[in-house]
Amino acid sequence: MDRPYIFCHMFVSLDGKIMGNYMDLPACEAASDLFYDIAFGPEPVYRHQGWLSGRVTTDDNFTHYRTPDLIPHAPTVPAGDFVARQAPMYYVSVDPKGKLGWQSDTLTYETTTAHVVEVLTEQASNDYKAFLRRLGISYLLAGKDTLDYALALEKLKRLFGIQVLMLGGGGVLNWSFLQAGMCDELSLVVAPAADGNPRTQSLFRAQEGLSTDKPISFTLLGAEARAGSALWLRYQVNAKK
Ligand SMILES: NC(=O)c1ccc[n+]([C@@H]2O[C@H](COP(=O)([O-])OP(=O)(O)OC[C@H]3O[C@@H](n4cnc5c(N)ncnc54)[C@H](OP(=O)(O)O)[C@@H]3O)[C@@H](O)[C@H]2O)c1
Known part of the structure; x- marks a missing residue:
């Protein structure tokens, strides 16, 4: 299949949430800037179109x-x-x-x-x-x-x-593409915050009719501590068994 290289790039809390009031904390600012810069800054890591x-x-x-x-x-x-x-x-x-x-x-x-x-x-x-x-x-x-x-x-x-496509959320889209074998790499910026909200969306979510809870494993490519207690984690997506 002739498809783009696909990386999933997401901003998450310590409790794996991709939205929520934790984002309003000043403690998230550096992680938020890092998230943007990695994909869209003047010298981006990924060169997606x-x-x-x-x-x-x-x-x-x-x-x-x-x-x-x-x-x-x-x-x-x-x-x-x-x-x-x-x-x-x-x-x-x-x-x-x-x-x-x-x-x-x-x-x-x-x-x-x-x-x-x-x-x-x-x-x-x-x-x-x-x-x-x-x-x-x-x-x-x-x-x-x-x-x-x-x-x-x-x-x-x-x-x-x-040629290069960013899979940019939310959790339902991400998980359906992962389950379909249409994601090569995962890039996570982890903010030093959480809010424990039980209703907000998390990084991956199976949705009936689109995906199931069949598990997927990942291989670590890199783990970097960055300014403002932010973490940048990169994983290769392992093929489904
Ligand atoms: N922190 C971050 O980096 C980040 C990044 C992106 C988004 N977010 C947040 O994530 C939240 C939304 O996430 P979500 O998981 O609820 O929704 P979502 O993934 O954005 O959208 C889900 C909807 O998209 C369509 N869809 C997704 N995958 C599909 C597939 N494989 N086949 C057909 N249709 C598909 C369906 O639309 P229909 O319902 O129309 O059928 C589905 O209901 C937002 O609040 C957003 O701000 C956070």
Whole structure:
């Protein structure tokens, strides 16, 4: 399969949480800067051309649960994928049914600007695809009812030139890609904080219909203590037995 090299890069608390009020502590600032710099800073460790997010992560951070501005019964769009344009960096959102209420084809994350690419399945409506075209948002189709991982990744490489892809959360997306054998490396920035909240999302989470709790092991590639009591851990993902 011709797919990008995939590393999962995440910011976690000591109790393995990827969101929560621990993030508001000043003690997390250095770890937060480290997290950004490793992937997006002026001298990044990883040289990726895109990062992949789950639908909930996109809604929480960028589209804020807005309803997409659909024109009902839009004229039928041409079949297949839509490559609006090429860009040096892509934000790729797995949105199987086409729910995200984008307002622009471009987003900015701190100092990083990216062109939006939607990964849809055939569950997404014609009206939603017409809406993306109107905004100049690229999309690709991968799978009928469920995501065809290999096809999505092959298209990201072939249509957009993504050689290295960051798997960027949340926990549901991360675990489904790991279980599908679509992640090569794990990069964790561990913040020196926790909040013990039982309801917040953790680094990996199986979701019915997408993944199971079949275990996966990792081999340590590096462990570095950094400024502000932050830890940077790197693991190779071991093949599933
Ligand atoms: N600390 C960090 O570094 C970090 C990084 C990223 C995100 N986060 C946080 O993580 C939280 C969200 O995580 P989450 O785990 O709840 O959600 P998520 O992984 O962002 O999104 C889950 C949704 O994405 C779609 N999806 C994901 N994998 C899929 C697959 N294999 N096939 C088909 N659809 C798939 C589904 O959308 P549908 O429901 O539409 O079917 C699924 O319900 C947010 O609060 C975010 O801020 C933290």
